[in-house]
Amino acid sequence: MQDLALQLALIGFAGIASQWLAWKLRLPAIVLLFAVGLLFGPLTGAMNPRNDFGDLYTPLVSTAVAIILFEGGLTLNFREIRETSTAVRRIVLLSGPMVWLLTALAAHYVGDLSWPTSLVLGALLVVTGPTVIMPLLRHAKLKARPASILRWEAIVNDPLGALFAVICFEGYLVIHGQHAAEGLVLDVIFALVIAIGGGIAAGRALGWLFTRGHAPEYLKAPILFAVVVAMNALTNLVLEEAGLLTVTVMGITMANARISSLNELKRFKETITILLVSGLFIVLTASLEAETILSLEWKAVAFIVAVLFIIRPLAIGLSTIGAGLDWKERLLVSWIAPRGIVAVAVAGLFGATLTNLGVADGDRMIAYTFAVVAATILLHGFTLGPLAKLLDLKAAARPGVLLVGASRFTIALARRLKAQEVPVLIADSNWSRISEARLAEVETWYGEILSEAAHHNLNLSRFDHMIAATDNDAYNALITTDFAPEIGRSDVFQIGETGESERRSMSFTIGGLPLFKPGKSFAQLRDLVVDGWNFQATRLTDEFSYKKFVETRVEGTQILLWIKPSGALVFASSEGSGDPVEGDTIISFGPPRADRDQEKIAKATTTDKDVRAERARRTIESVKRKAQTL
Known part of the structure; x- marks a missing residue:
């Protein structure tokens, strides 16, 4: 040539x-x-x-x-x-x-x-x-x-x-x-x-x-x-x-x-x-x-x-x-x-x-x-x-998640991910907050995530995804912007409400992807956790499809991510994420189980007044009586 x-x-x-x-x-x-x-x-x-x-x-x-x-x-x-x-x-x-x-x-x-x-x-x-x-x-x-x-x-x-x-x-x-x-x-x-x-x-x-x-x-x-x-x-x-x-x-x-x-x-x-x-x-x-x-x-x-x-x-x-x-x-x-x-x-x-x-x-x-x-x-x-x-010298056998900001929400998420054998770590510079995570037996890193010490001592190769979930939306945006070139711009997420106007919203080049759509603030997530909302892991099978999963969820339940059989994580808010399929394990955030049972009863009463609704009602009453006797 x-x-x-x-x-x-x-x-x-x-x-x-x-x-x-x-x-x-x-x-x-x-x-x-x-x-x-x-x-x-x-x-x-x-x-x-x-x-x-x-x-x-x-x-x-x-x-x-x-x-x-x-x-x-x-x-x-x-x-x-x-x-x-x-x-x-x-x-x-x-x-x-x-x-x-x-x-x-x-x-x-x-x-x-x-x-x-x-x-x-x-x-x-x-x-x-x-x-x-x-x-x-x-x-x-x-x-x-x-x-x-x-x-x-x-x-x-x-x-x-x-x-x-x-x-x-x-x-x-x-x-x-x-x-x-x-x-x-x-x-x-x-x-x-x-x-x-x-x-x-x-x-x-x-x-x-x-x-x-x-x-x-x-x-x-x-x-x-x-x-x-x-x-x-x-x-x-x-x-x-x-x-x-x-x-x-x-x-x-x-x-x-x-x-x-x-x-x-x-x-x-x-x-x-x-x-x-x-x-x-x-x-x-x-x-x-x-x-x-x-x-x-x-x-x-x-x-x-x-x-x-x-x-x-x-x-x-x-x-x-x-x-x-x-x-x-x-x-x-x-x-x-x-x-x-x-x-x-x-x-x-x-x-x-x-x-x-x-x-x-x-x-x-x-x-x-x-x-x-x-x-x-x-x-x-x-x-x-x-x-x-x-030789057990790999930083992580599976893709991991780095959570910035220790709170009830992130601790609950970390425990659910840990139960699914997903490597997870919570980083925070507040000792009292990080102590709660340690008591929950979640791996932690105490210090400023943007410091040189974090850059040299925190092995980021373990993590394929980051979630910034502190109580400061601007700080979350700063963290995700800083780590995006290393982790991947499509793999950094943050909590927080989107701006109501162009004057209040950040540039699309700043910050990470929203973890929820529509966005939820730190205060909203804190109140939901106090009200009993929690994370659930549900594996899809041939009998229990994604369609059935959606039908059985209480209104307001949000799918955060799902775990592929290979261990790869797919976040629901990512562009082009699609829908989970058979074999995937869905991590969802929703109301407590009792509220779900009440929702099922309401649906059954309005659509089909049969024996199943009565049985569900009796089950809840039995659980309440046992709780009172204890």
Whole structure:
């Protein structure tokens, strides 16, 4: 395909379509992206971006990877790893070098690669790829500690692995007389100074610029984007690929600064990153040539087995001894190590360069890297969820509900959902109200839901839905607006009456969906609970259909949601929710049972004055007499 504009459009469309399809089918997105890249490139020969893009290929890939790593750095806050900081340090500082050394030995003695190729390949496979691990973590919904360890390792190890590969490559040039050893040492030291010192300085400078009001809101994201690209390019002038470390340090620095607009910047960068990851993975995979894939033999399979089943578990097992992790967490972390874009991009760069310098098996490094990437994407992508479930390391086996505001209404709802095995938690900053929820044996979180402590300590991956039900409608709107980008705008709900006029109603872009239609205020719900209204769970069957359910309810009863047999929750007030069907369990909010019986009697008396009405009346009178005697 010679038309580059059409090629870019096809790559972009296929990348986002793969992301959407993966979300719809609940599959790891990286698996579909890898398959699309193979289809576009080696399998059909429709495109070869490396040849088609020419000299622009390498700088475009390098810049895209730098932006992805910076966005990853923005997610790393030191408060998040207070419990796992020891484990993270050991995995990066001890496990990384061990993986490098052992992988190089395996590449030479098992894969039969030359020492230059083996050393560079060993360095490359230190990385575990945030572009792969992030979608997997989003899909698997792990508990906070193992998720934090895997995320930190992936983001910090990526630039370090690339830097290790650069040092190996430059070392080869020194040995063969193309560089002076003193020059390499100075370049490495200078690059580290720029990467660490420059990354911290740039991050703090941007924080000062943004917090002091020296940049308007509409320019903050463009300024950030331009500085990331510039810092990556400047560091690369000193030492190739060292810019990845610079932008990672810069992102971590900004993540730990108190920048009020950081959330908006994160969302912008996350959007850019999804686009780049989707397109970049297809580009890199499509650039792989069929001859390279066919060059793989049984030695490559043996090498992959050694990397996945011996080297990684051994390195993690030794480095995490006494690091405060239990055996389940150590086992999960030792298995999950998918490689991604950085390994592929740097392998393509150095593989071709080594071949041009006379290393006969330089191209085989590209094939081995892709083989490891493909194996880890498939094996780790499809086993992370089941393994986490087997080890009881998933945050929640079913979609959960986060309730904000402890009251009789939310406590009653939480108890009903808990009885249906739906994960539920009530958050409130008032101790007396939260105490009532704790007495009701409902899981609680005491504190301000909008605080940094809640952001770092409350694992939101457990919850697919939020209900803001405090006594302040404006506060409910603020909470749902803040959490909507993370949980999903169609999955955040709030109580409260809708405004009677345009002047009093909020903008449709603010707040969550109404929990009830028409809306009910906090006071109304409180009075209904005092009057005896409660929540009921009713399962629909072949004999008891939705139509019969509606017919047997007292007037005023409202369906809040229903639970599908798969555990998925469908809220009645959601757009396009439809009606519950056989097998669904309806959670309804209505008057007490005695009032329902009276309603049945009234209906029976007016429509059919037969024995059933008399029997119902006698039953109620009998219950009242027994209550009086007690």
